Amino acid sequence: MPSALRLAIEQGDLIAVQAALAAGADVEEADIHGIPGLPLRLASFRGHADIVRELLRYGADLHAANADGPDAPLRMAVRGKHQAVVELLLGTGADIPADLHLPQFHTHERRLRGERRGADNGPPHGLRERRQDGQRRSTSVQEVRLSSQQWEHLFSRPGLAGSGA
Template sequence: MTENSEDAMPEDEAVVALAQSMLDAARNGDSAQLLPVIDQGAPVDLRDGDGNTPLMLAAYHGHAELVRELAARGADVDLANDRGQSPLAGVAFKGHTAVAQVLLQAGADADLGAPSARETAQYFQRAEIIALLEQAG
């Protein structure tokens, strides 16, 4: 092993640790930890091993204000994970009406993904989310 490759290992580990901390912060709704890192240049659409972004994780766990802040920083509100699920479909599954409203205000498409948010909301009989989707068009 050369000196350079030994130096690269800790840096690689630091990058992985930073990515994991960002994803954990999104999952936990910890905007104080996540947003400054993004503001300093970390990728807003960073993906985990399943293709979930911070916005997807924040949305799925019901953190409406963090979702709003991520969208304002350029997060793709329609970026599907590796299973073809959009953030809005995940929210429809979980029943997070406030997050659905934020995503729709940010331009999320209710018909993307498999199943789509519209299909998911209908299947799980999420009346409030169905009404939001109908208002959005």
């Protein structure tokens, strides 16, 4: 069962992280493979910069290794594509391993991670729509009611899926 510290980190709850650390949670808790440093790696991968800062304040090992090699928190932040955490870790003394390629973070990407279209069919924030309203693709659906006789005629013919043939 995950520790209170790990659950708080997974939920991104800084107050719960602080409470768990104040209650004596192990800042160097090991993962299922017995490798210490899970809290900082997890917070780095999830992009919780405030939690990363708090874990470092409590003495989390910035240079902890995992199966990928040394400086696992930085590796996890890069893997999670969290620019703020990468900058925080580098600013607090993280070393860049020779086999780690730091990406060029672009602040003017066409779409930001949290800004995918979702329910809105418009353009990303800050960009204008290239198509006019009449050119936008949209699906229209019209409900049709069939009589029993029409239903039988349409769906009982051989070769149709679900007709039992």
